Amino acid sequence: MSNEENVNKDVKESGTVNSKNSGDTTNNQQIINTEAAKAKANEMAAKAKAGVGNFTEKFKSDKKFKTNVIGIGIVVIVVIVLLVVYLTGGSKGAVKGFAKAYVKMDAKEVVKYMHEDYLAYYEDLDIDLEDSLDDGFDDLKDEDYEYLSYEINDSEKIEKDDVEDIAESLEELYDINENDVKAAVLYTIKFKVDDDGDKDTLKNDVTAVKISGKWYIFPVDLT
Numbered sequence: 001m002s003n004e005e006n007v008n009k010d011v012k013e014s015g016t017v018n019s020k021n022s023g024d025t026t027n028n029q030q031i032i033n034t035e036a037a038k039a040k041a042n043e044m045a046a047k048a049k050a051g052v053g054n055f056t057e058k059f060k061s062d063k064k065f066k067t068n069v070i071g072i073g074i075v076v077i078v079v080i081v082l083l084v085v086y087l088t089g090g091s092k093g094a095v096k097g098f099a100k101a102y103v104k105m106d107a108k109e110v111v112k113y114m115h116e117d118y119l120a121y122y123e124d125l126d127i128d129l130e131d132s133l134d135d136g137f138d139d140l141k142d143e144d145y146e147y148l149s150y151e152i153n154d155s156e157k158i159e160k161d162d163v164e165d166i167a168e169s170l171e172e173l174y175d176i177n178e179n180d181v182k183a184a185v186l187y188t189i190k191f192k193v194d195d196d197g198d199k200d201t202l203k204n205d206v207t208a209v210k211i212s213g214k215w216y217i218f219p220v221d222l223t
Contacts, residue, residue, distance in 0.1 A: 091185045091208035092152065094215040098206065099150040099189050105141065107133035113217040115209075121174045142152060144196040153203065154188040158223060166209065166222045176211060183210040 094113055101109035111119060111130045122129050141144070158166070167181035184207055191202045205221040 089188075090182075091210070091215045092155070094208050094217055095152060095187045095189065095206060096219040099152070099191075102189075103147040103150050103191070105147065107131075107136035108136060115174070115176060115211060115216040115218075117174045117176045118216070118218065144194075146194050148192040148194055148199075150192070151190045152187060153190040156186045158184040158186055158207075162223055166207070169222065170209070170211075180212045181209060183214075184208065184222065186221060 059221070086090070097112040098110065107130050110133055114129070121130055158185040163181065163184045164178075166184050167176075167178035170181060171177040171178040185206060187206050189205065189206060191205050193200050193202055207218045207220065208215050209218060209222070210216075
């Protein structure tokens, strides 16, 4: 074998050894990295566990800390309740829901915004308001009459003395406990309608009344 061939053989063998060593080094580094990650995860888990334990012990033993935690919890609950009230929209939210149901001509949805004693009053007269509304909507549809949209045109908060008068009337007429009536707002809803191709606008006054913490719609001006 010539000197040149010996040199080439040495070079190849040297490259093979280096490649093996390089592969071993890479594998070793991967193992080291994996073990380090495991150790870091175990360390974080241990800290979290210790933190929960410290919180629990402090909550049990430190009255001031316990009071602060409970106070924060109460504040969070109050904020959530206020947020729910805000999102549901109060009296205006009830009026919007009522008007949307009317535009859809959905009798079942419309009566959801009416007080149960108001509905019961008509039932005593052998009138089912939901069925009556449903029949009325069907008649309108047969005549190519439809509600296109609505707009809450005006609102007026009713004064306390007038609310008391309304409460008395509701108890007298519909057997709604007047002490449960807390507030009332008068709204004007403007409906855009299509009467067999003829566009028109209708205005309807409704009264939103707060009874036992919930807003109900009476489809008339109760003032």
